[in-house]
Structure formats: structure tokens, C-alpha cells
Amino acid sequence: MTTIHLQRANFWGGVITVLTILLALLWAFPLYWGVISSLKPEDEVVRPYIELWPETLTFSHYTTAIYDTQIVTWYINSIAVAVGVTVITIATSMLCGYALSQLKFPGRKALWWLILASFMVPTQALIINHFVLTSQLGLINTWAGIMLPQLIHPVIIIVYKQFFDQVPKDFREAAVMDNAGEFRILFKVYLPMNWGVTTALSIVTFIWTWNAFLWPFLSVTKTEMMTVPVGITQVNDAFGVYYARQLAAAVLAGLPVAVAYLLFQRKVTEAITLSAGIKG
């Protein structure tokens, strides 16, 4: 009886596994299709039947995208903005998280609630006044302007506070005995013990910023100041549509974040689950 039961369980278990794998392949198919189409000559792309593998493999759309569009400029903008936002956000969040975790000071509770409350704020609703602010500061069409409203990720402070809370008190006491100041304790004890979470948070902050659309789209009006995700959708060639070239540009736009994810899969998934409030 039990063997039959087990066999049946194994059979259905196998079916579920196969279905999961097939669905995963189907799920990723549009990605495959986008990449493969970008490697076909334009006349092959528009053939009236499905061609799963290119007859002639070509990288010409990539060279065209790189040499004949402004994508290299957009790349530089995207990298500058994403690195800037990442460094500033991680640095300010780490300092603030450390203070919340290790120091007693007036207004600590209030600050904590302020940070929790900010989770509710839909930044999309603030676009009008972000624009007003940025233009008052004269930062429209600048890297600083694209960065400014993106410098706040309250969740990073919360993650840092949790991690600093977990550092055993003995370390702190030993450092205080040595007459070490707070900055020394933070940079020599707490930060080195939390390099893992720092790199994980940095990688996802970079990815979030690289991928941002709405604000970079609003705060830039000159094509040479656009970020990659904005540029590839807002600047079209004057002479018709080149599907394959557009897809090549899309692949180039997605490449840095896809590579970052594939290289640091663990770190990325860890940081994303942490930022959703779940211990990974």
C-alpha cells in the first residue's frame, strides 16, 4: 500500500518538476528571443516565419548602436549616477543605522518613526515638487539632479540597524576600554564585521538606480544627459525603425545589471529579501 502511495507521489512529483522546468524555459523565452533577434540581420528579423536561430549571426547592430547612437554617453551618465547614488546612500544609511543601533540620543525614537513612516511615501507622487526643487537648485540636466531624489532608501538604514544590533556587545566594550571613539569603533569593528551585507546592499542599490526610469526621464531634457534606460526608449532614429538595432541597444542596457545579478546571485537575492523585511 505504502509503496504504491509513494510511487504515485513520485510520479506526480516528477510531473510537477518537469512542468516547473518547462515553465522556466518559457518564462525566459522572451529574453532569449530579444537577444537572438538582436544578432540577426535586419532583413532576417522581419521574416514571416519563426526562426529560432539566426541563419547569419551578426554583431553589426551592436557596433552600430555603440558608434552611431549616443549609448556610450548614456552609459557614462548611468554609471556616474548609479555609482554616486550607491556611495552616498550606503554611506549616509550606514552612519545613521549605526547611531540608531549603538547610541542613545534625544530624538532617537522620533527618527526611527520618521524612517518607518517614509516607507509609505510614494515618491511618484512627489515628482512635481522634485522637479521644482531640482530646477530651483539649477540641477535639471545634471548628474546631481538625476541623483538627488534617489538618495533615500530608508530600508537600507533599517537593515544596517538590524545587523549592527546583532554584533555582540563585548566587541564594543573592548573597544571603549581601549578609548576608541565612535568613528573608530564603527570603521574598525562594526563595518568590517558587516562587509557582506554592505556589498549586498551596494549591489542592489546600484541595480535599482541603474534601472530607475521615471525620475531620470523627467529630470533630463537633453539627449546627451540621458541615462541608458531613458535614452534607448526616447531617442528614435529619424529614418524608420530598426528592430534588431533597438534590441541590441536593449541588450546593452540590461547587460550590466544582468551580469551583476549572475555574478553575485546570492548577494543580490539576500539583499532583496532583506529589503522586503524577511531574514534570508
Add this chain to the structure above:
Amino acid sequence: MLTNRRKDALVAAVLVAPFLAIYLLVFVWPTIQMFGISFTDAPLIGSGEWVGLDNYTRLDTDPRFRTAAWNTAYFVLLTVLPGTIVALLIALGVSRLKGRLQAAILALFFLPYILPVSVVYLIWDWVLNFQFGILMHVLDLLGLDRIPIMKTRDWFMPAVGVVTIWWTAGFSILLFLAGLRAIPPEIYEAAALDNAGRWTTFRRITWPLLWPVTSLVFTIQLIAQLKIFDQVYLFSQGGRPNDNMVLVYYVFQRAFQQDQGGRAAAVAVTLFVLVVVVSVLQFQLLRLAGGRK
């Protein structure tokens, strides 16, 4: 010599200051300003006359605002619950796999989530292309009529919903997997000893133990989808933006295309309040759920 407490406070002030300065500048100040100009007839840049609640009362009879509110609600309906269910089913399937195979399969589901929205847009715009899209070839093979999906009013929102679920499911799958891993295997072993079937095991063990994660995934998505803009904007390019209007799009249109900062701010405040109310409800619900245990 400073006392310890005062020294602590001083150090804390220095540590907190950079964050707090940015926070006040880009969160608090714009929020106050948004409420302020929503009572005026200000353009995007510059000040305007006080008009009281005019911008709000006008929303009531504004057909485009109605379209935007309705479409946003429709989009929430199309994505939140279906997205949660799809992610849960996939997570249950993926959690059966082991080791490298699991990592590889998870990566396939997760990869879209890591991509910028414009890449997602370009890929799907190509897949759904009326003349050359692969989906149209599939429709041909099935003997069905081709549909200009993103140019058809009835198909637009459902299609954007599908693309959005495809794009974001990886995130929810990840949370579900974390939740599934947290369930102790002994409980399943005990159930297996009792000869509990697959469905009973799911209903009696997995579902109740996973409930906190399920409600988290659900509410995160609910709040995210209320703020939909990017996909709708991109897929509406060269199409029918006014039919596909959603709330954030309407804020954008009023403020940036029609230069009516005040009227746009009234819509923004409405969205703001809506999201805050939903968030507070979510927080209370999660607390209730936490308190019951």
C-alpha cells in the same frame, strides 16, 4: 569635559545629519510643497493664486481623472492577486528542486525582475509587434486573427498586466522561497508518516505557515501597482495614452505636458493619501497577524 551622554548625543548628531539633511530636502519639503500648491492654480514652475479646494472638487467631474482612477484600480485587480498566485505556484515548484538545478531555474524566473523597465518594454514590444512579432506568428499558426495588442483599448491593460507579472514575479517568488525554507522539514516528515496527501499537506501545513509571507507579497504588490506608470507610459507611446491613463500618468500629463502644477498636485495628493491609507492598513494587518501567534 563633556559627560558621556552629551558626547553620545553630539556624535549621534554628526552621524545622523547627512541622512537627515537629504531626507528633509527630498522627502519632507517636497511633500509639504505638494500639499501647498494643490490649493493654487500654479503652473509647473512658479507660484499661483489660492483657489481653495477647487482643484479637488474638479476631480469629481473630470473624465480623465475617472479613467485614471478606474484604470489604476483595474490594473491592481489584474496584477496583484494573479501575480501572487502565479508566484506562489512557481515557488512551490522551484522549492522541490535541489542544488544547482534550483539555482538555475530560479535564475530564469528571476532574471526579468533585474532588468530596467525599458528593456522589458522593448523586448515585449518586439514579441507583440503586429507585423513581425513572434506572438503573431503563433496566432497565425493557431489560425487566430492577429491583434494589435498595445493599440487596442480592451487588450492594453490585461497585456500590460501580463508583462508586469512576468517582469516582477521573480521578486515574489524569492520571498515565497524564503518563507518555504523557513518551514521546518520535521513537520513535513511527520505529515508523511501520517500518510497525508499532497493537497492536505499544502492546506494544513504549507498554506497556514506561509501566510505571513503571502500577505506580505500581496501588500507589497498592491502598493507597488497603485503607483504604476513606466510600463503604461512606454507601451502607450504612439498609442492611446488618454484611454490608458493611470494616476501617476495623469500627474505627469497635467504637470509636465499641460503645465498645470496645481491641478496635478491635487491628483498627486489623492494618490499620496491613497497609498498612505493602504500602507497603514497593511501595517495594522501585519501587526494583527503577528499578534495572533
